[in-house]
Amino acid sequence: MHIEDQTLLEIDDLTVAFGDGAGSVRAVENVSLSVAAGEIYALVGESGCGKSTLAYSMLQIVPQPGRVIGGDIRFRGRGMVAMPKRDLNALRGAELAMVFQGAMNAFNPVVTIGAQVDHILQAHPEVFSDLKEGREHFDHLLELVQLSPKRIWKAFESQLSGGMKQRVAIAVALLLKPSVVILDEPTTALDVLNQRLVIDILKDLHRDLGVTIVFVTHDLAVVAEVATRVAVMYAGRLVETGTVEEIFKAERRHPYVEALINAIPSVLDAGLTVRPIGGAVPNLADLPAGCRFAPRCRSVEDLCRQTEPPLLGDGGGHLVACHVANREIVPMEVSKA
Amino acid sequence: MSLLDVQNVTHTYDTGNGRPVLHNVELSTQEGEIVALVGESGCGKTTLGRLIAGLHEPSGGSISFEGSDIAGLKGKRRTEWRRQVQMVHQDPYGSLNPGLTIGSTLAPGLLRHKLANRRTVQAEMITLLQQVGLDATPAFLQRYPHQLSGGQRQRASIARAISLQPKLIVADEVTSMLDVSMRVAILDLLLSFQRERGIGFVFISHDFGVVRYFAQGGRIAVMFYGHIVEEGPVEELIKTPSHPYTHMLLQAIPVPDPVLVRKRDAEGGGSERLVGEPATKGCVFSNRCPLVQDVCRKEAPPLEDIGTGHRTACFFHDEIPPLKHLAADGASPQAARS
Amino acid sequence: MVSYVLKRLAMSLLIIYIVISLSFFMIRMMPGNPMAALESQLRMQGGLSEVEIQQRINAIYSVTPDAPVWEQYLRYVWGAVRGDLGRPITNPGTTVVAVIAEALPWTIMVVAVSLIISFIIGIAVGAVMAAFQNSRFSQAMTFVVSFLSAVPSYLVAIALLYVLTSVYQVFPSGGAYGVDVTPGFNGQYLLSVLYHAILPIAASVITSFGGWALGMKGSAVSVLGAEYVRAAESRGLSDRRITQSYVGRNSMLPMVTQLALSVGFMFGGSVFIETYFQYPGIGFYMIQSVGQRDYSLMMGCFVLITVSVIITNLLVDLLYPLVDPRIANPAARARATDQAADPDQEVLPAGGSMA
């Protein structure tokens, strides 16, 4: 992990909106975070709180009618929002790669996986000048994800099972040796064994290839298993970020994160302490005043219903956006380093 | 007399590739008992659940409810059985008819089984909705599924299942499509019916955490490609699995505690053979079993009792190593905090 | 695969058999019998006395009418099997098959050319509409194209006739080629053929490309929204590659499937168009023979139209794997389309569902 602490990807006060005018919703609002080289960065949150949107914006592929309306994303210091398409295309796949949520629909159904791999190789001749070399690399990656190259090359997407597709998608993402791989819910919808397999693969890849991983999930157990750093989102906003230990073990934390952790029945014990979080994620088009989590929060106070809490740290990288949790600490705005 | 008796059931789908999805499955439950079915994706859990609920007829074997084979039920008795076995599906989006209001989803069953008449049906439905913790107003009955959240929908479909006062509910991955925040509430709701009304459950899940939470005091049956490979009381099976497959499943569960994870990872332990096809000869698991021996490849081990209602289909169940990280005390994140 | 082809073949033969039988019974169900029809035909021709008319009819129909129906039926079916659909009532000097053999190529030419042209134009327009989905241009095009596809082809034919053969006498008002050219492979003849085919082709293109355009637009829009297109983008593929191999190919597939189905519709529509442009194709003969009660020719045309459609469908089915490589086995496609018909994906042919 020689490149540790070098910031690769920096999200700066990003706001992404879907639609415009009255019906528009801000799926991501004023989010700032930075991913350092060598990290495994987890984005966590309930369904619909903007995780995928944030992930898409990292590659500038937010689906219509979504668009970035504020802030920027910087990769190795280069702003991507205003980047020309040509430069973006050079980055995509080669430097930043993405595995889509579900991975079920990530492949062209009428072209073999092999041909799609070739397309990628041809689009980035700077990575592998020789097609054969690239193909061999892919074979190697397939072995890493425990798949047999022979079968995959000629297969159509429809001939693969869900777990296999997920792994092929991971291999494809790694094809051009990108420095960052973004995975959107790579373990969701997989059963325990496939999930474990993917977790192990991610860890192995991280260890062996030194690739930086950003992954989106709503499963805290997976976070605990894989991540080094975590950002928790709620209704389009960041509510807490920190190292995985800080998230799981620190005293000061966001009631939402706490509630999330408490809501999981664990196999580790009979789990009589689990408690559901009441209510549901608010509709982004109809947000409550003040803290967005206030309606569901156990430790809610009047202040929470009036002002949105800022994201504050106590000096380290552990930032929390909660009036109650932050009461004790010296307010210190997060540095934009 | 047990409530449900699955005897030697084999099933092959007409539309499938001809391979049986279930092989000689034996399972029985008592009234008010919870039996959990676990296993990897595609192992036949849902299929077994659907057979139990009578949505398909098994291609072989028989399923008896309260002592009588459901295939032979006729007339009134069939209606009665139909009422007593219900199912709650996995997908809260798919299990409610998008074109019908909640009211018209709930009413036909009540009317059909004469649990209400035209006059009382509305009041009856409101009571039901109250029982599942929904906003029980007449206006709510007029809502369409798309106007409800996932959790509300799942509650509505639970309301539909309990509306017929069943004795057995097949709950197929009822929480897997729900947000984490809502899962426990739904499980608690179902549990309350088990406790208060003595409704028995066939609870399908691949999440041991959920199973352990829900099926306390009940039993777990572990399935592998259509075979029940191990069956036993919840705590015992989780703490001391007697089949390498169960062991593998438990071992694979991600642990929501980074400290524990580090500790476990440091101890090593590979993830080989997590996935793969079943063996066609001998023990079905022999292809992927870390403990496999020659005999396993030749001969299929029978599902044998190894003490107090705990059965396993492994020749070498004694040799299964203990699950270290699960056994560790105070390992839960909740515990870690305190 | 082989068994699938055999099955399809058997089905096709069954349908042809049914159509032939239908045709046999229809001919006998027609008001009056063929002899009466001939009698009327002769009387309308004029200049013949009643006795003359009876003489001719007796002479021409001296053989079968008294045979039992089943015998006639067997004879008819057996004849049809050997490619003999009898003789036109109005023209016993030739055979139905010979008449059709002369007419069919014209129809096939017009149908094929207009299908291809309208397909190409429609796909192009649809693709452009999808590419500029929310633009004014696309909205205007959607309107124009929906409008055109809703207009019955025969009305367009009448309008074209009005403008181009009456107000401005630019095109001939009928026929397949001029009388001044000698049929054969010579430039003059080919030009004449082209000149005569332009209006019928134009009429069917004008009314049918809109359907393709709308279908293509729908298909392309849904493909554009598909995850794998964004996935391809995320991999840094060039726009050209994405357009060609990802969007183009996938949105074309349902169109190609539709192409086969529309053949039947085009043959149907050609009946109107050929009649209005007096284009001597099979549809023209069919309507003419309806008017003249030439039942055997009419049903012969019907049988042949059906057979053409069946053969096209069969060919498309067998060739489909070339287009969609996932389908090595057409049976799989049949099953897939059987089970997962997505109504949103359906392209409705112009004029609704009468295909």
Add this chain to the structure above:
Amino acid sequence: TAGTAGGGSPAGNSGGDAAGTAAAGDSSKFLTFFPCCSWGTTWSYNPYNVNQLGIQNDFISMRLAIVKSPSLTEFIPQLADKWAVENGKLNVHLRDDAKWQDGTPVTSKDLHDTAILNGLRGDGFWSDITGVDVVDEKTVAFTLKEGQPESLAKLDILNSIRPYPSSVYGKLVTDGLKQDVVKYFRTLQQSPEQAAKLPEFKRMGDAFKNLAQLKVDKLIGNGPFRLENITTKEAKLVKWTDFWDADKIKFAGIRYLNGATQTVYPQLFSGNVHLSNVYMPPPILNRWKTTPDSNTALPLGFGFTIVFNSNQKPLDSKAVRQALAYVIPRQQISEAAYGTDEAAGGTWKEVNTGISPTLEQIYLKPEQLEKLNKYPVDPAKATALLQGEGFTKKGDQWIKPDGKPFTLTFTANAETTDIVTSFNSAAKALTAFGIKSEVNATSGAQQDADQHNGDFQAGMAFVGGSNPIAMYNSLLGPGYNFTRLGNYAGKRGIGFGPKKNVPGLGEVDLASTIDRQARTVEPGDEMNKQVWNWAQLVNEEVPYIWYATKVYQFPFSTKEFTNWPPLGDNKSSELWDIISADMNGGLSLAMQQGYITPK
């Protein structure tokens, strides 16, 4: 009886001056002629085929002679230049210079074989003769049946036989066949029932079948034009330079157009079509009138009639039919279809006799015509008649004695749009009177079948020709009325009869009487007498109503062709009268006489 040389001088005289002026014209021009609907989608060069090519006519193949119109006794020679009746035989002599277009001479064998073959299909002249024989190279003798009126036989033979080359069809003529034909027709003249059972008849049928199915690849005519090429839309006729009068024909050929009626209009307006004979609805006619170089010739009396089904209640009642005659505004319904334009012939002529106005003038005296009921539009009379029959009027609707409303359906051939228009008009008038009426326009075949079967209330019929008795026969005779032969044998058709009290004849079997008269009554006093008898019957009983005359015109353009046959005061002339009765024959005649020359 002495032989009469035919209509005297062909060519020469009448066409003389015309030929002179034509010299300046461009003789490479083609005349475009659009007579409409001459051949169907399929055609055959074989004249014995049902669907013979409609242009196998006097442009390409000549008849023996053409009858002058409306005369029944004067002929203009064509292929035959001399004929005479001697010893009960009609000897026909063919022109010496007549040749087939393949270069061989037209001989008596061609005519003889054609006569035999025509017998197979029952051509009418066989009811006049008992045999046909070759006399010499150019002469054929037709043996007349005993008691056969000469003039009618001449009409049947000269005006209708168009010889075909024996080289093509003659191989089907054998001695046996000839004997069969002769025997069959001898028997037929005595007893039709017996004739139909003869083995000869069966053999003739077989022979005809072969003949009809004979595939003929090439048209060999003997007329002034050769068929060069043909499509469904057009035939190209090229002047045949070996024709005997070829030098009188001043243009290179004829573009003979075929196809839907309406397509001719724009071509007429633009002058692309030089001559046509199609029905022109009033607005078209108006436009034609204002077109430069436009001319119109008007034909003789042809007409359309509304036929009632006298076999169906309540139309079986004479009073009801008369009532309808008082209500149907004949002039109005005629003008709806043909307009009012005087230039177009003042289309409507009142007819109360059931035959054309021209024939009325020839065969009936003015005082006779005066005596007939004119059926002016007169609702009061109609009301009285209906009330007399027990009809009542309830509100706007007449109610039949049986309590049901009196409604009327007109059956028409949808292709004859002028009739549909007229009938629509009639239906509206009837509806206004209180008899709810509508028009059912079906295919021609359906309409024909319905009228033969008697499945109609009011139908349509086209009436024409120059023989008044034949005209009556075509409606009241067994063809349409109590049919005896063929498919409709035993059907009642228009159901007028079967027996009626005919003025001057007494109670007779109507259909057979008029049919017999059509074959036996010669022009002259006898014919005048009979016509008067029938006229009174039709006028009184109203089995049909004549409502339209001059239903089509001959528009022709002088833009490119001049020297058309002259038009008289009433836009007609002897030649135009022939043309209107026999279009192709008349035109061919005009061309042979040097008319129609390019400008």
Add this chain to the structure above:
Amino acid sequence: MRFLSDLWRILRHDKGALIGGAIVLLYCLAAIFGPIFVEVGNEQDASQAYLAPSWEHPLGTDSLGQGVLSQIIVGTRPIMIVGVLSAVITVFIGVAIGLLTGYVGGAADTVIMRITDIFLTIPGLPLIIVLASVINTTNPVVLALILSITAWAGLARAIRSQAMSLRSREFVEAAKLQGVSLSNMIGRQLLPNVGPYVAIHFLLAITGAIYASVGLFLLGIAPISGNNWGIMINLAMAQGALYTTDSAFYLFSPMAAIVILQVAFVFFSRALDSVFNPRLRVQ
């Protein structure tokens, strides 16, 4: 009610559909009330033929001197009756067969599907022409039956495949577990889910039937009796309207009547599509 409010919501935003819907409504009103208010008179006057538009005859007059507009209005009813009747037959047969075979399955399904195969393959329009010429009727019910002869098959196919996928949908299974009757299953559970498709198909079936029936009258295959647009065009064509400028209104008015109706139907069906489209409904 919800349907209507949805419809209105969509129509408000889609001008084309709104206008389409309004026109369809107008035609329906014309079909229902037209013949009551407008009359094609029985008097006729050849001197009034082919008049240019005027206040009295906004679309001019025909060959009989009668108003073209009033004929068009009166001619709306027979066309709409045949169109709607045929669509009802098509949809009824298609939906009934599709749902039953799709849901129940089994041998009956196989047999019926082979039959639909046959009807799907036989080209519809030629068959209609053949039948219409044999049967030669003016009876609207028979005509509608002829027009639906093959149209139902495509619908049955589509409905069946939807029923088949619905059959294994969880809410259908849940209803089955509730013990609902077959009629409830088909009518309440399945039908509403294919409703959108059926509704849109219904409109398209109307346009298809109108297309074909006008064609039949136009070609003179169906008997020309009474007053409808196809007959009007037929008569106009036959009277050479194509070739005189005076009669342009006479010829083109009925054509416009058909085109406007057809286009209106298509645009209106687009709105229906949006109303029913579950994707748009979810949010």
